[in-house]
Amino acid sequence: MDATAEEKRRRELITAPLLRRESIGDQYHVLTFDVPQGIEARAGQFTMLRGAEWGDAPLLPRPMSYLTAGTMPSVLIKVLGEGTARMARAAPGEPFTLLGPLGNTWQPPSPGRRPLLVAGGVGVAPLLFFARELAASGIRPIAVYGGRTARDLPLEDELVEVADVHVTTEDGSRGRRGRVTDVLPALASDKTEIYACGPDRMMAKVAEHCAERHLRCEVSLETPMACGYGVCLGCPVPLTDGSYLYACTQGPCVDAARVAWGEGAHAPIRRELQGTP
Amino acid sequence: MTSQAVRIGALTLKNPILTASGCFGYGLEYDDFYDVSTLGGICTKGLSLHPRLGNAPERICETAAGMLNAIGLANVGVEAFCTDKLPVLRRRNVTVVANIFASSIEDFVAITERLDREEGVAAIELNVSCPNVKEGGIEFGKDPRMSARVTEAVRKKTRLPVWVKMSPEAGDIAAVAMACESAGADALTAINTIRGLSIDANRQRARLANCTGGLSGPALRPIALRIVWELAGKVSIPIIGIGGVFTANDAVEFMLAGATAVQVGTANFSDPRAARRIADGVQLYCEARGIGAMDLVGRARP
Numbered sequence: 001m002d003a004t005a006e007e008k009r010r011r012e013l014i015t016a017p018l019l020r021r022e023s024i025g026d027q028y029h030v031l032t033f034d035v036p037q038g039i040e041a042r043a044g045q046f047t048m049l050r051g052a053e054w055g056d057a058p059l060l061p062r063p064m065s066y067l068t069a070g071t072m073p074s075v076l077i078k079v080l081g082e083g084t085a086r087m088a089r090a091a092p093g094e095p096f097t098l099l100g101p102l103g104n105t106w107q108p109p110s111p112g113r114r115p116l117l118v119a120g121g122v123g124v125a126p127l128l129f130f131a132r133e134l135a136a137s138g139i140r141p142i143a144v145y146g147g148r149t150a151r152d153l154p155l156e157d158e159l160v161e162v163a164d165v166h167v168t169t170e171d172g173s174r175g176r177r178g179r180v181t182d183v184l185p186a187l188a189s190d191k192t193e194i195y196a197c198g199p200d201r202m203m204a205k206v207a208e209h210c211a212e213r214h215l216r217c218e219v220s221l222e223t224p225m226a227c228g229y230g231v232c233l234g235c236p237v238p239l240t241d242g243s244y245l246y247a248c249t250q251g252p253c254v255d256a257a258r259v260a261w262g263e264g265a266h267a268p269i270r271r272e273l274q275g276t277p
Numbered sequence: 278m279t280s281q282a283v284r285i286g287a288l289t290l291k292n293p294i295l296t297a298s299g300c301f302g303y304g305l306e307y308d309d310f311y312d313v314s315t316l317g318g319i320c321t322k323g324l325s326l327h328p329r330l331g332n333a334p335e336r337i338c339e340t341a342a343g344m345l346n347a348i349g350l351a352n353v354g355v356e357a358f359c360t361d362k363l364p365v366l367r368r369r370n371v372t373v374v375a376n377i378f379a380s381s382i383e384d385f386v387a388i389t390e391r392l393d394r395e396e397g398v399a400a401i402e403l404n405v406s407c408p409n410v411k412e413g414g415i416e417f418g419k420d421p422r423m424s425a426r427v428t429e430a431v432r433k434k435t436r437l438p439v440w441v442k443m444s445p446e447a448g449d450i451a452a453v454a455m456a457c458e459s460a461g462a463d464a465l466t467a468i469n470t471i472r473g474l475s476i477d478a479n480r481q482r483a484r485l486a487n488c489t490g491g492l493s494g495p496a497l498r499p500i501a502l503r504i505v506w507e508l509a510g511k512v513s514i515p516i517i518g519i520g521g522v523f524t525a526n527d528a529v530e531f532m533l534a535g536a537t538a539v540q541v542g543t544a545n546f547s548d549p550r551a552a553r554r555i556a557d558g559v560q561l562y563c564e565a566r567g568i569g570a571m572d573l574v575g576r577a578r579p
Contacts, residue, residue, distance in 0.1 A: 226546040234337035
């Protein structure tokens with residue numbers, strides 16, 4: 001669904017100092033900001049994040065899902081390019097601009113259905129936020145969390161606190177050897193609703209499996225974008241009806257059945273990068 | 278307090294700062310950030326006769342101090358603009374410059390006639406310089422005779438001021454500018470993006486689905502400034518400078534080079550309040566020197 005008028009009204013551009021940076025290995029970092037007035041973001045929404053003193057380069061803010069909101073909003077970043085590398089070096093006190101909250105939220109689960117979260121790597125952020133929201137309303141979701149190696153499972157311990165977690169790694173260094181889609185079939189049923197965020201290749205596979213079994217599946221899409229609020233038109237996602245959806249204002253959370261998986265761009269699978277890193 | 282008002286032909290703007298087409302939507306997306314009616318004006322996303330979906334992704338990527346885009350002129354079409362967007366802008370007293378695009382002179386005229394029937398459009402800006410569409414666009418803007426024909430055809434069909442947006446890829450941009458002036462253009466906007474390319478070395482292919490895209494942002498600024506400087510010596514109609522303006526100082530440079538007003542584009546993406554901030558900064562610059570905005574125009578010229 002589109003961001004509601006109320007959500008749009010609350011979005012604003014805030015300059016806030018970095019409160020702390022917690023490194024998880026060398027690739028993943030949790031950045032927490034000091035925002036005394038608070039940010040009323042919900043799980044699934046994102047912020048456009050940029051160093052306030054970056055000057056001309058990197059030029060654009062980076063879209064990042066909120067990991068937490070409130071007076072200490074945080075994001076989980078993976079180092080993929082110059083922008084995220086700068087974020088990964090940021091010291092406490094360094095000012096950032098946070099534009100948000102942007103985009104829509106995860107759809108609440110239907111009564112009687114248990115949420116099944118499928119996370120890949122850095123895609124865990126909006127799902128961990130969601131699991132914490134669900135915990136607050138007394139729901140404990142199932143989660144499948146996959147990474148290439150044991151080092152690609154940031155915030156696994158935090159996820160375990162709020163969900164029943166099944167871990168997979170491609171090299172078998174942690175949990176079951178394989179991919180999330182190897183364990184998904186046994187866990188998914190018509191008593192579950194699936195929520196996925198991770199690399200496009202993973203989400204496409206999850207969407208395919210859910211479509212075959214007529215299970216509701218929602219994905220959080222990740223595309224390059226310049227503005228985050230419907231102006232640059234840089235984030236179209238091809239839909240099965242031949243039209244485009246803009247991930248910023250009509251997403252990032254989208255019914256997986258609407259997405260024309262594999263039809264994006266000139267690539268068989270849309271780019272697996274976080275924004276324009 | 279010095280005057281920030283500037284005159285573009287018969288049109289007076291509150292101040293010299295406008296937002297650039299394609300970088301400000303339809304002007305309604307910025308309500309959360311500031312009152313857009315306080316700007317000199319806004320240029321709409323390029324309007325075509327019929328709605329356009331735009332190009333396949335990827336459409337954008339970042340480059341050194343700039344970005345490439347190949348959006349492909351995705352827009353709601355002139356009719357939806359007139360019925361859904363313009364009434365709101367009119368109620369809010371926003372100074373609206375309608376940027377229009379077509380692949381034939383007939384369509385340029387048809388869009389113009391539709392806009393001419395509406396109240397609340399301050400000027401029409403002809404996009405004869407889009408690098409990202411297969412037909413029309415830049416092919417008009419590279420050729421003095423074609424640019425003049427479009428300008429003349431549109432000029433005859435509207436009471437509104439007509440601005441023509443220059444392509445930096447014209448072989449002889451001064452010739453295009455002079456041809457547009459002779460054909461009745463009220464002002465020139467300089468410049469549109471320059472085609473560029475970015476290749477992903479890991480994946481060994483172009484980053485954009487369209488392969489090439491228009492380069493915008495600070496990387497473009499010295500080229501844009503040079504072109505404004507050159508054109509200001511060739512035409513007597515006002516020039517609206519555009520190209521990588523990120524700070525008030527950048528805007529002032531364009532005015533000193535000969536621009537009467539300045540458009541802010543890509544900077545809106547880095548900072549949604551960029552145009553407002555730049556307008557304030559230009560005012561401070563003028564007040565510190567006890568001069569009005571019009572006094573800046575061409576002041577650095579020998």
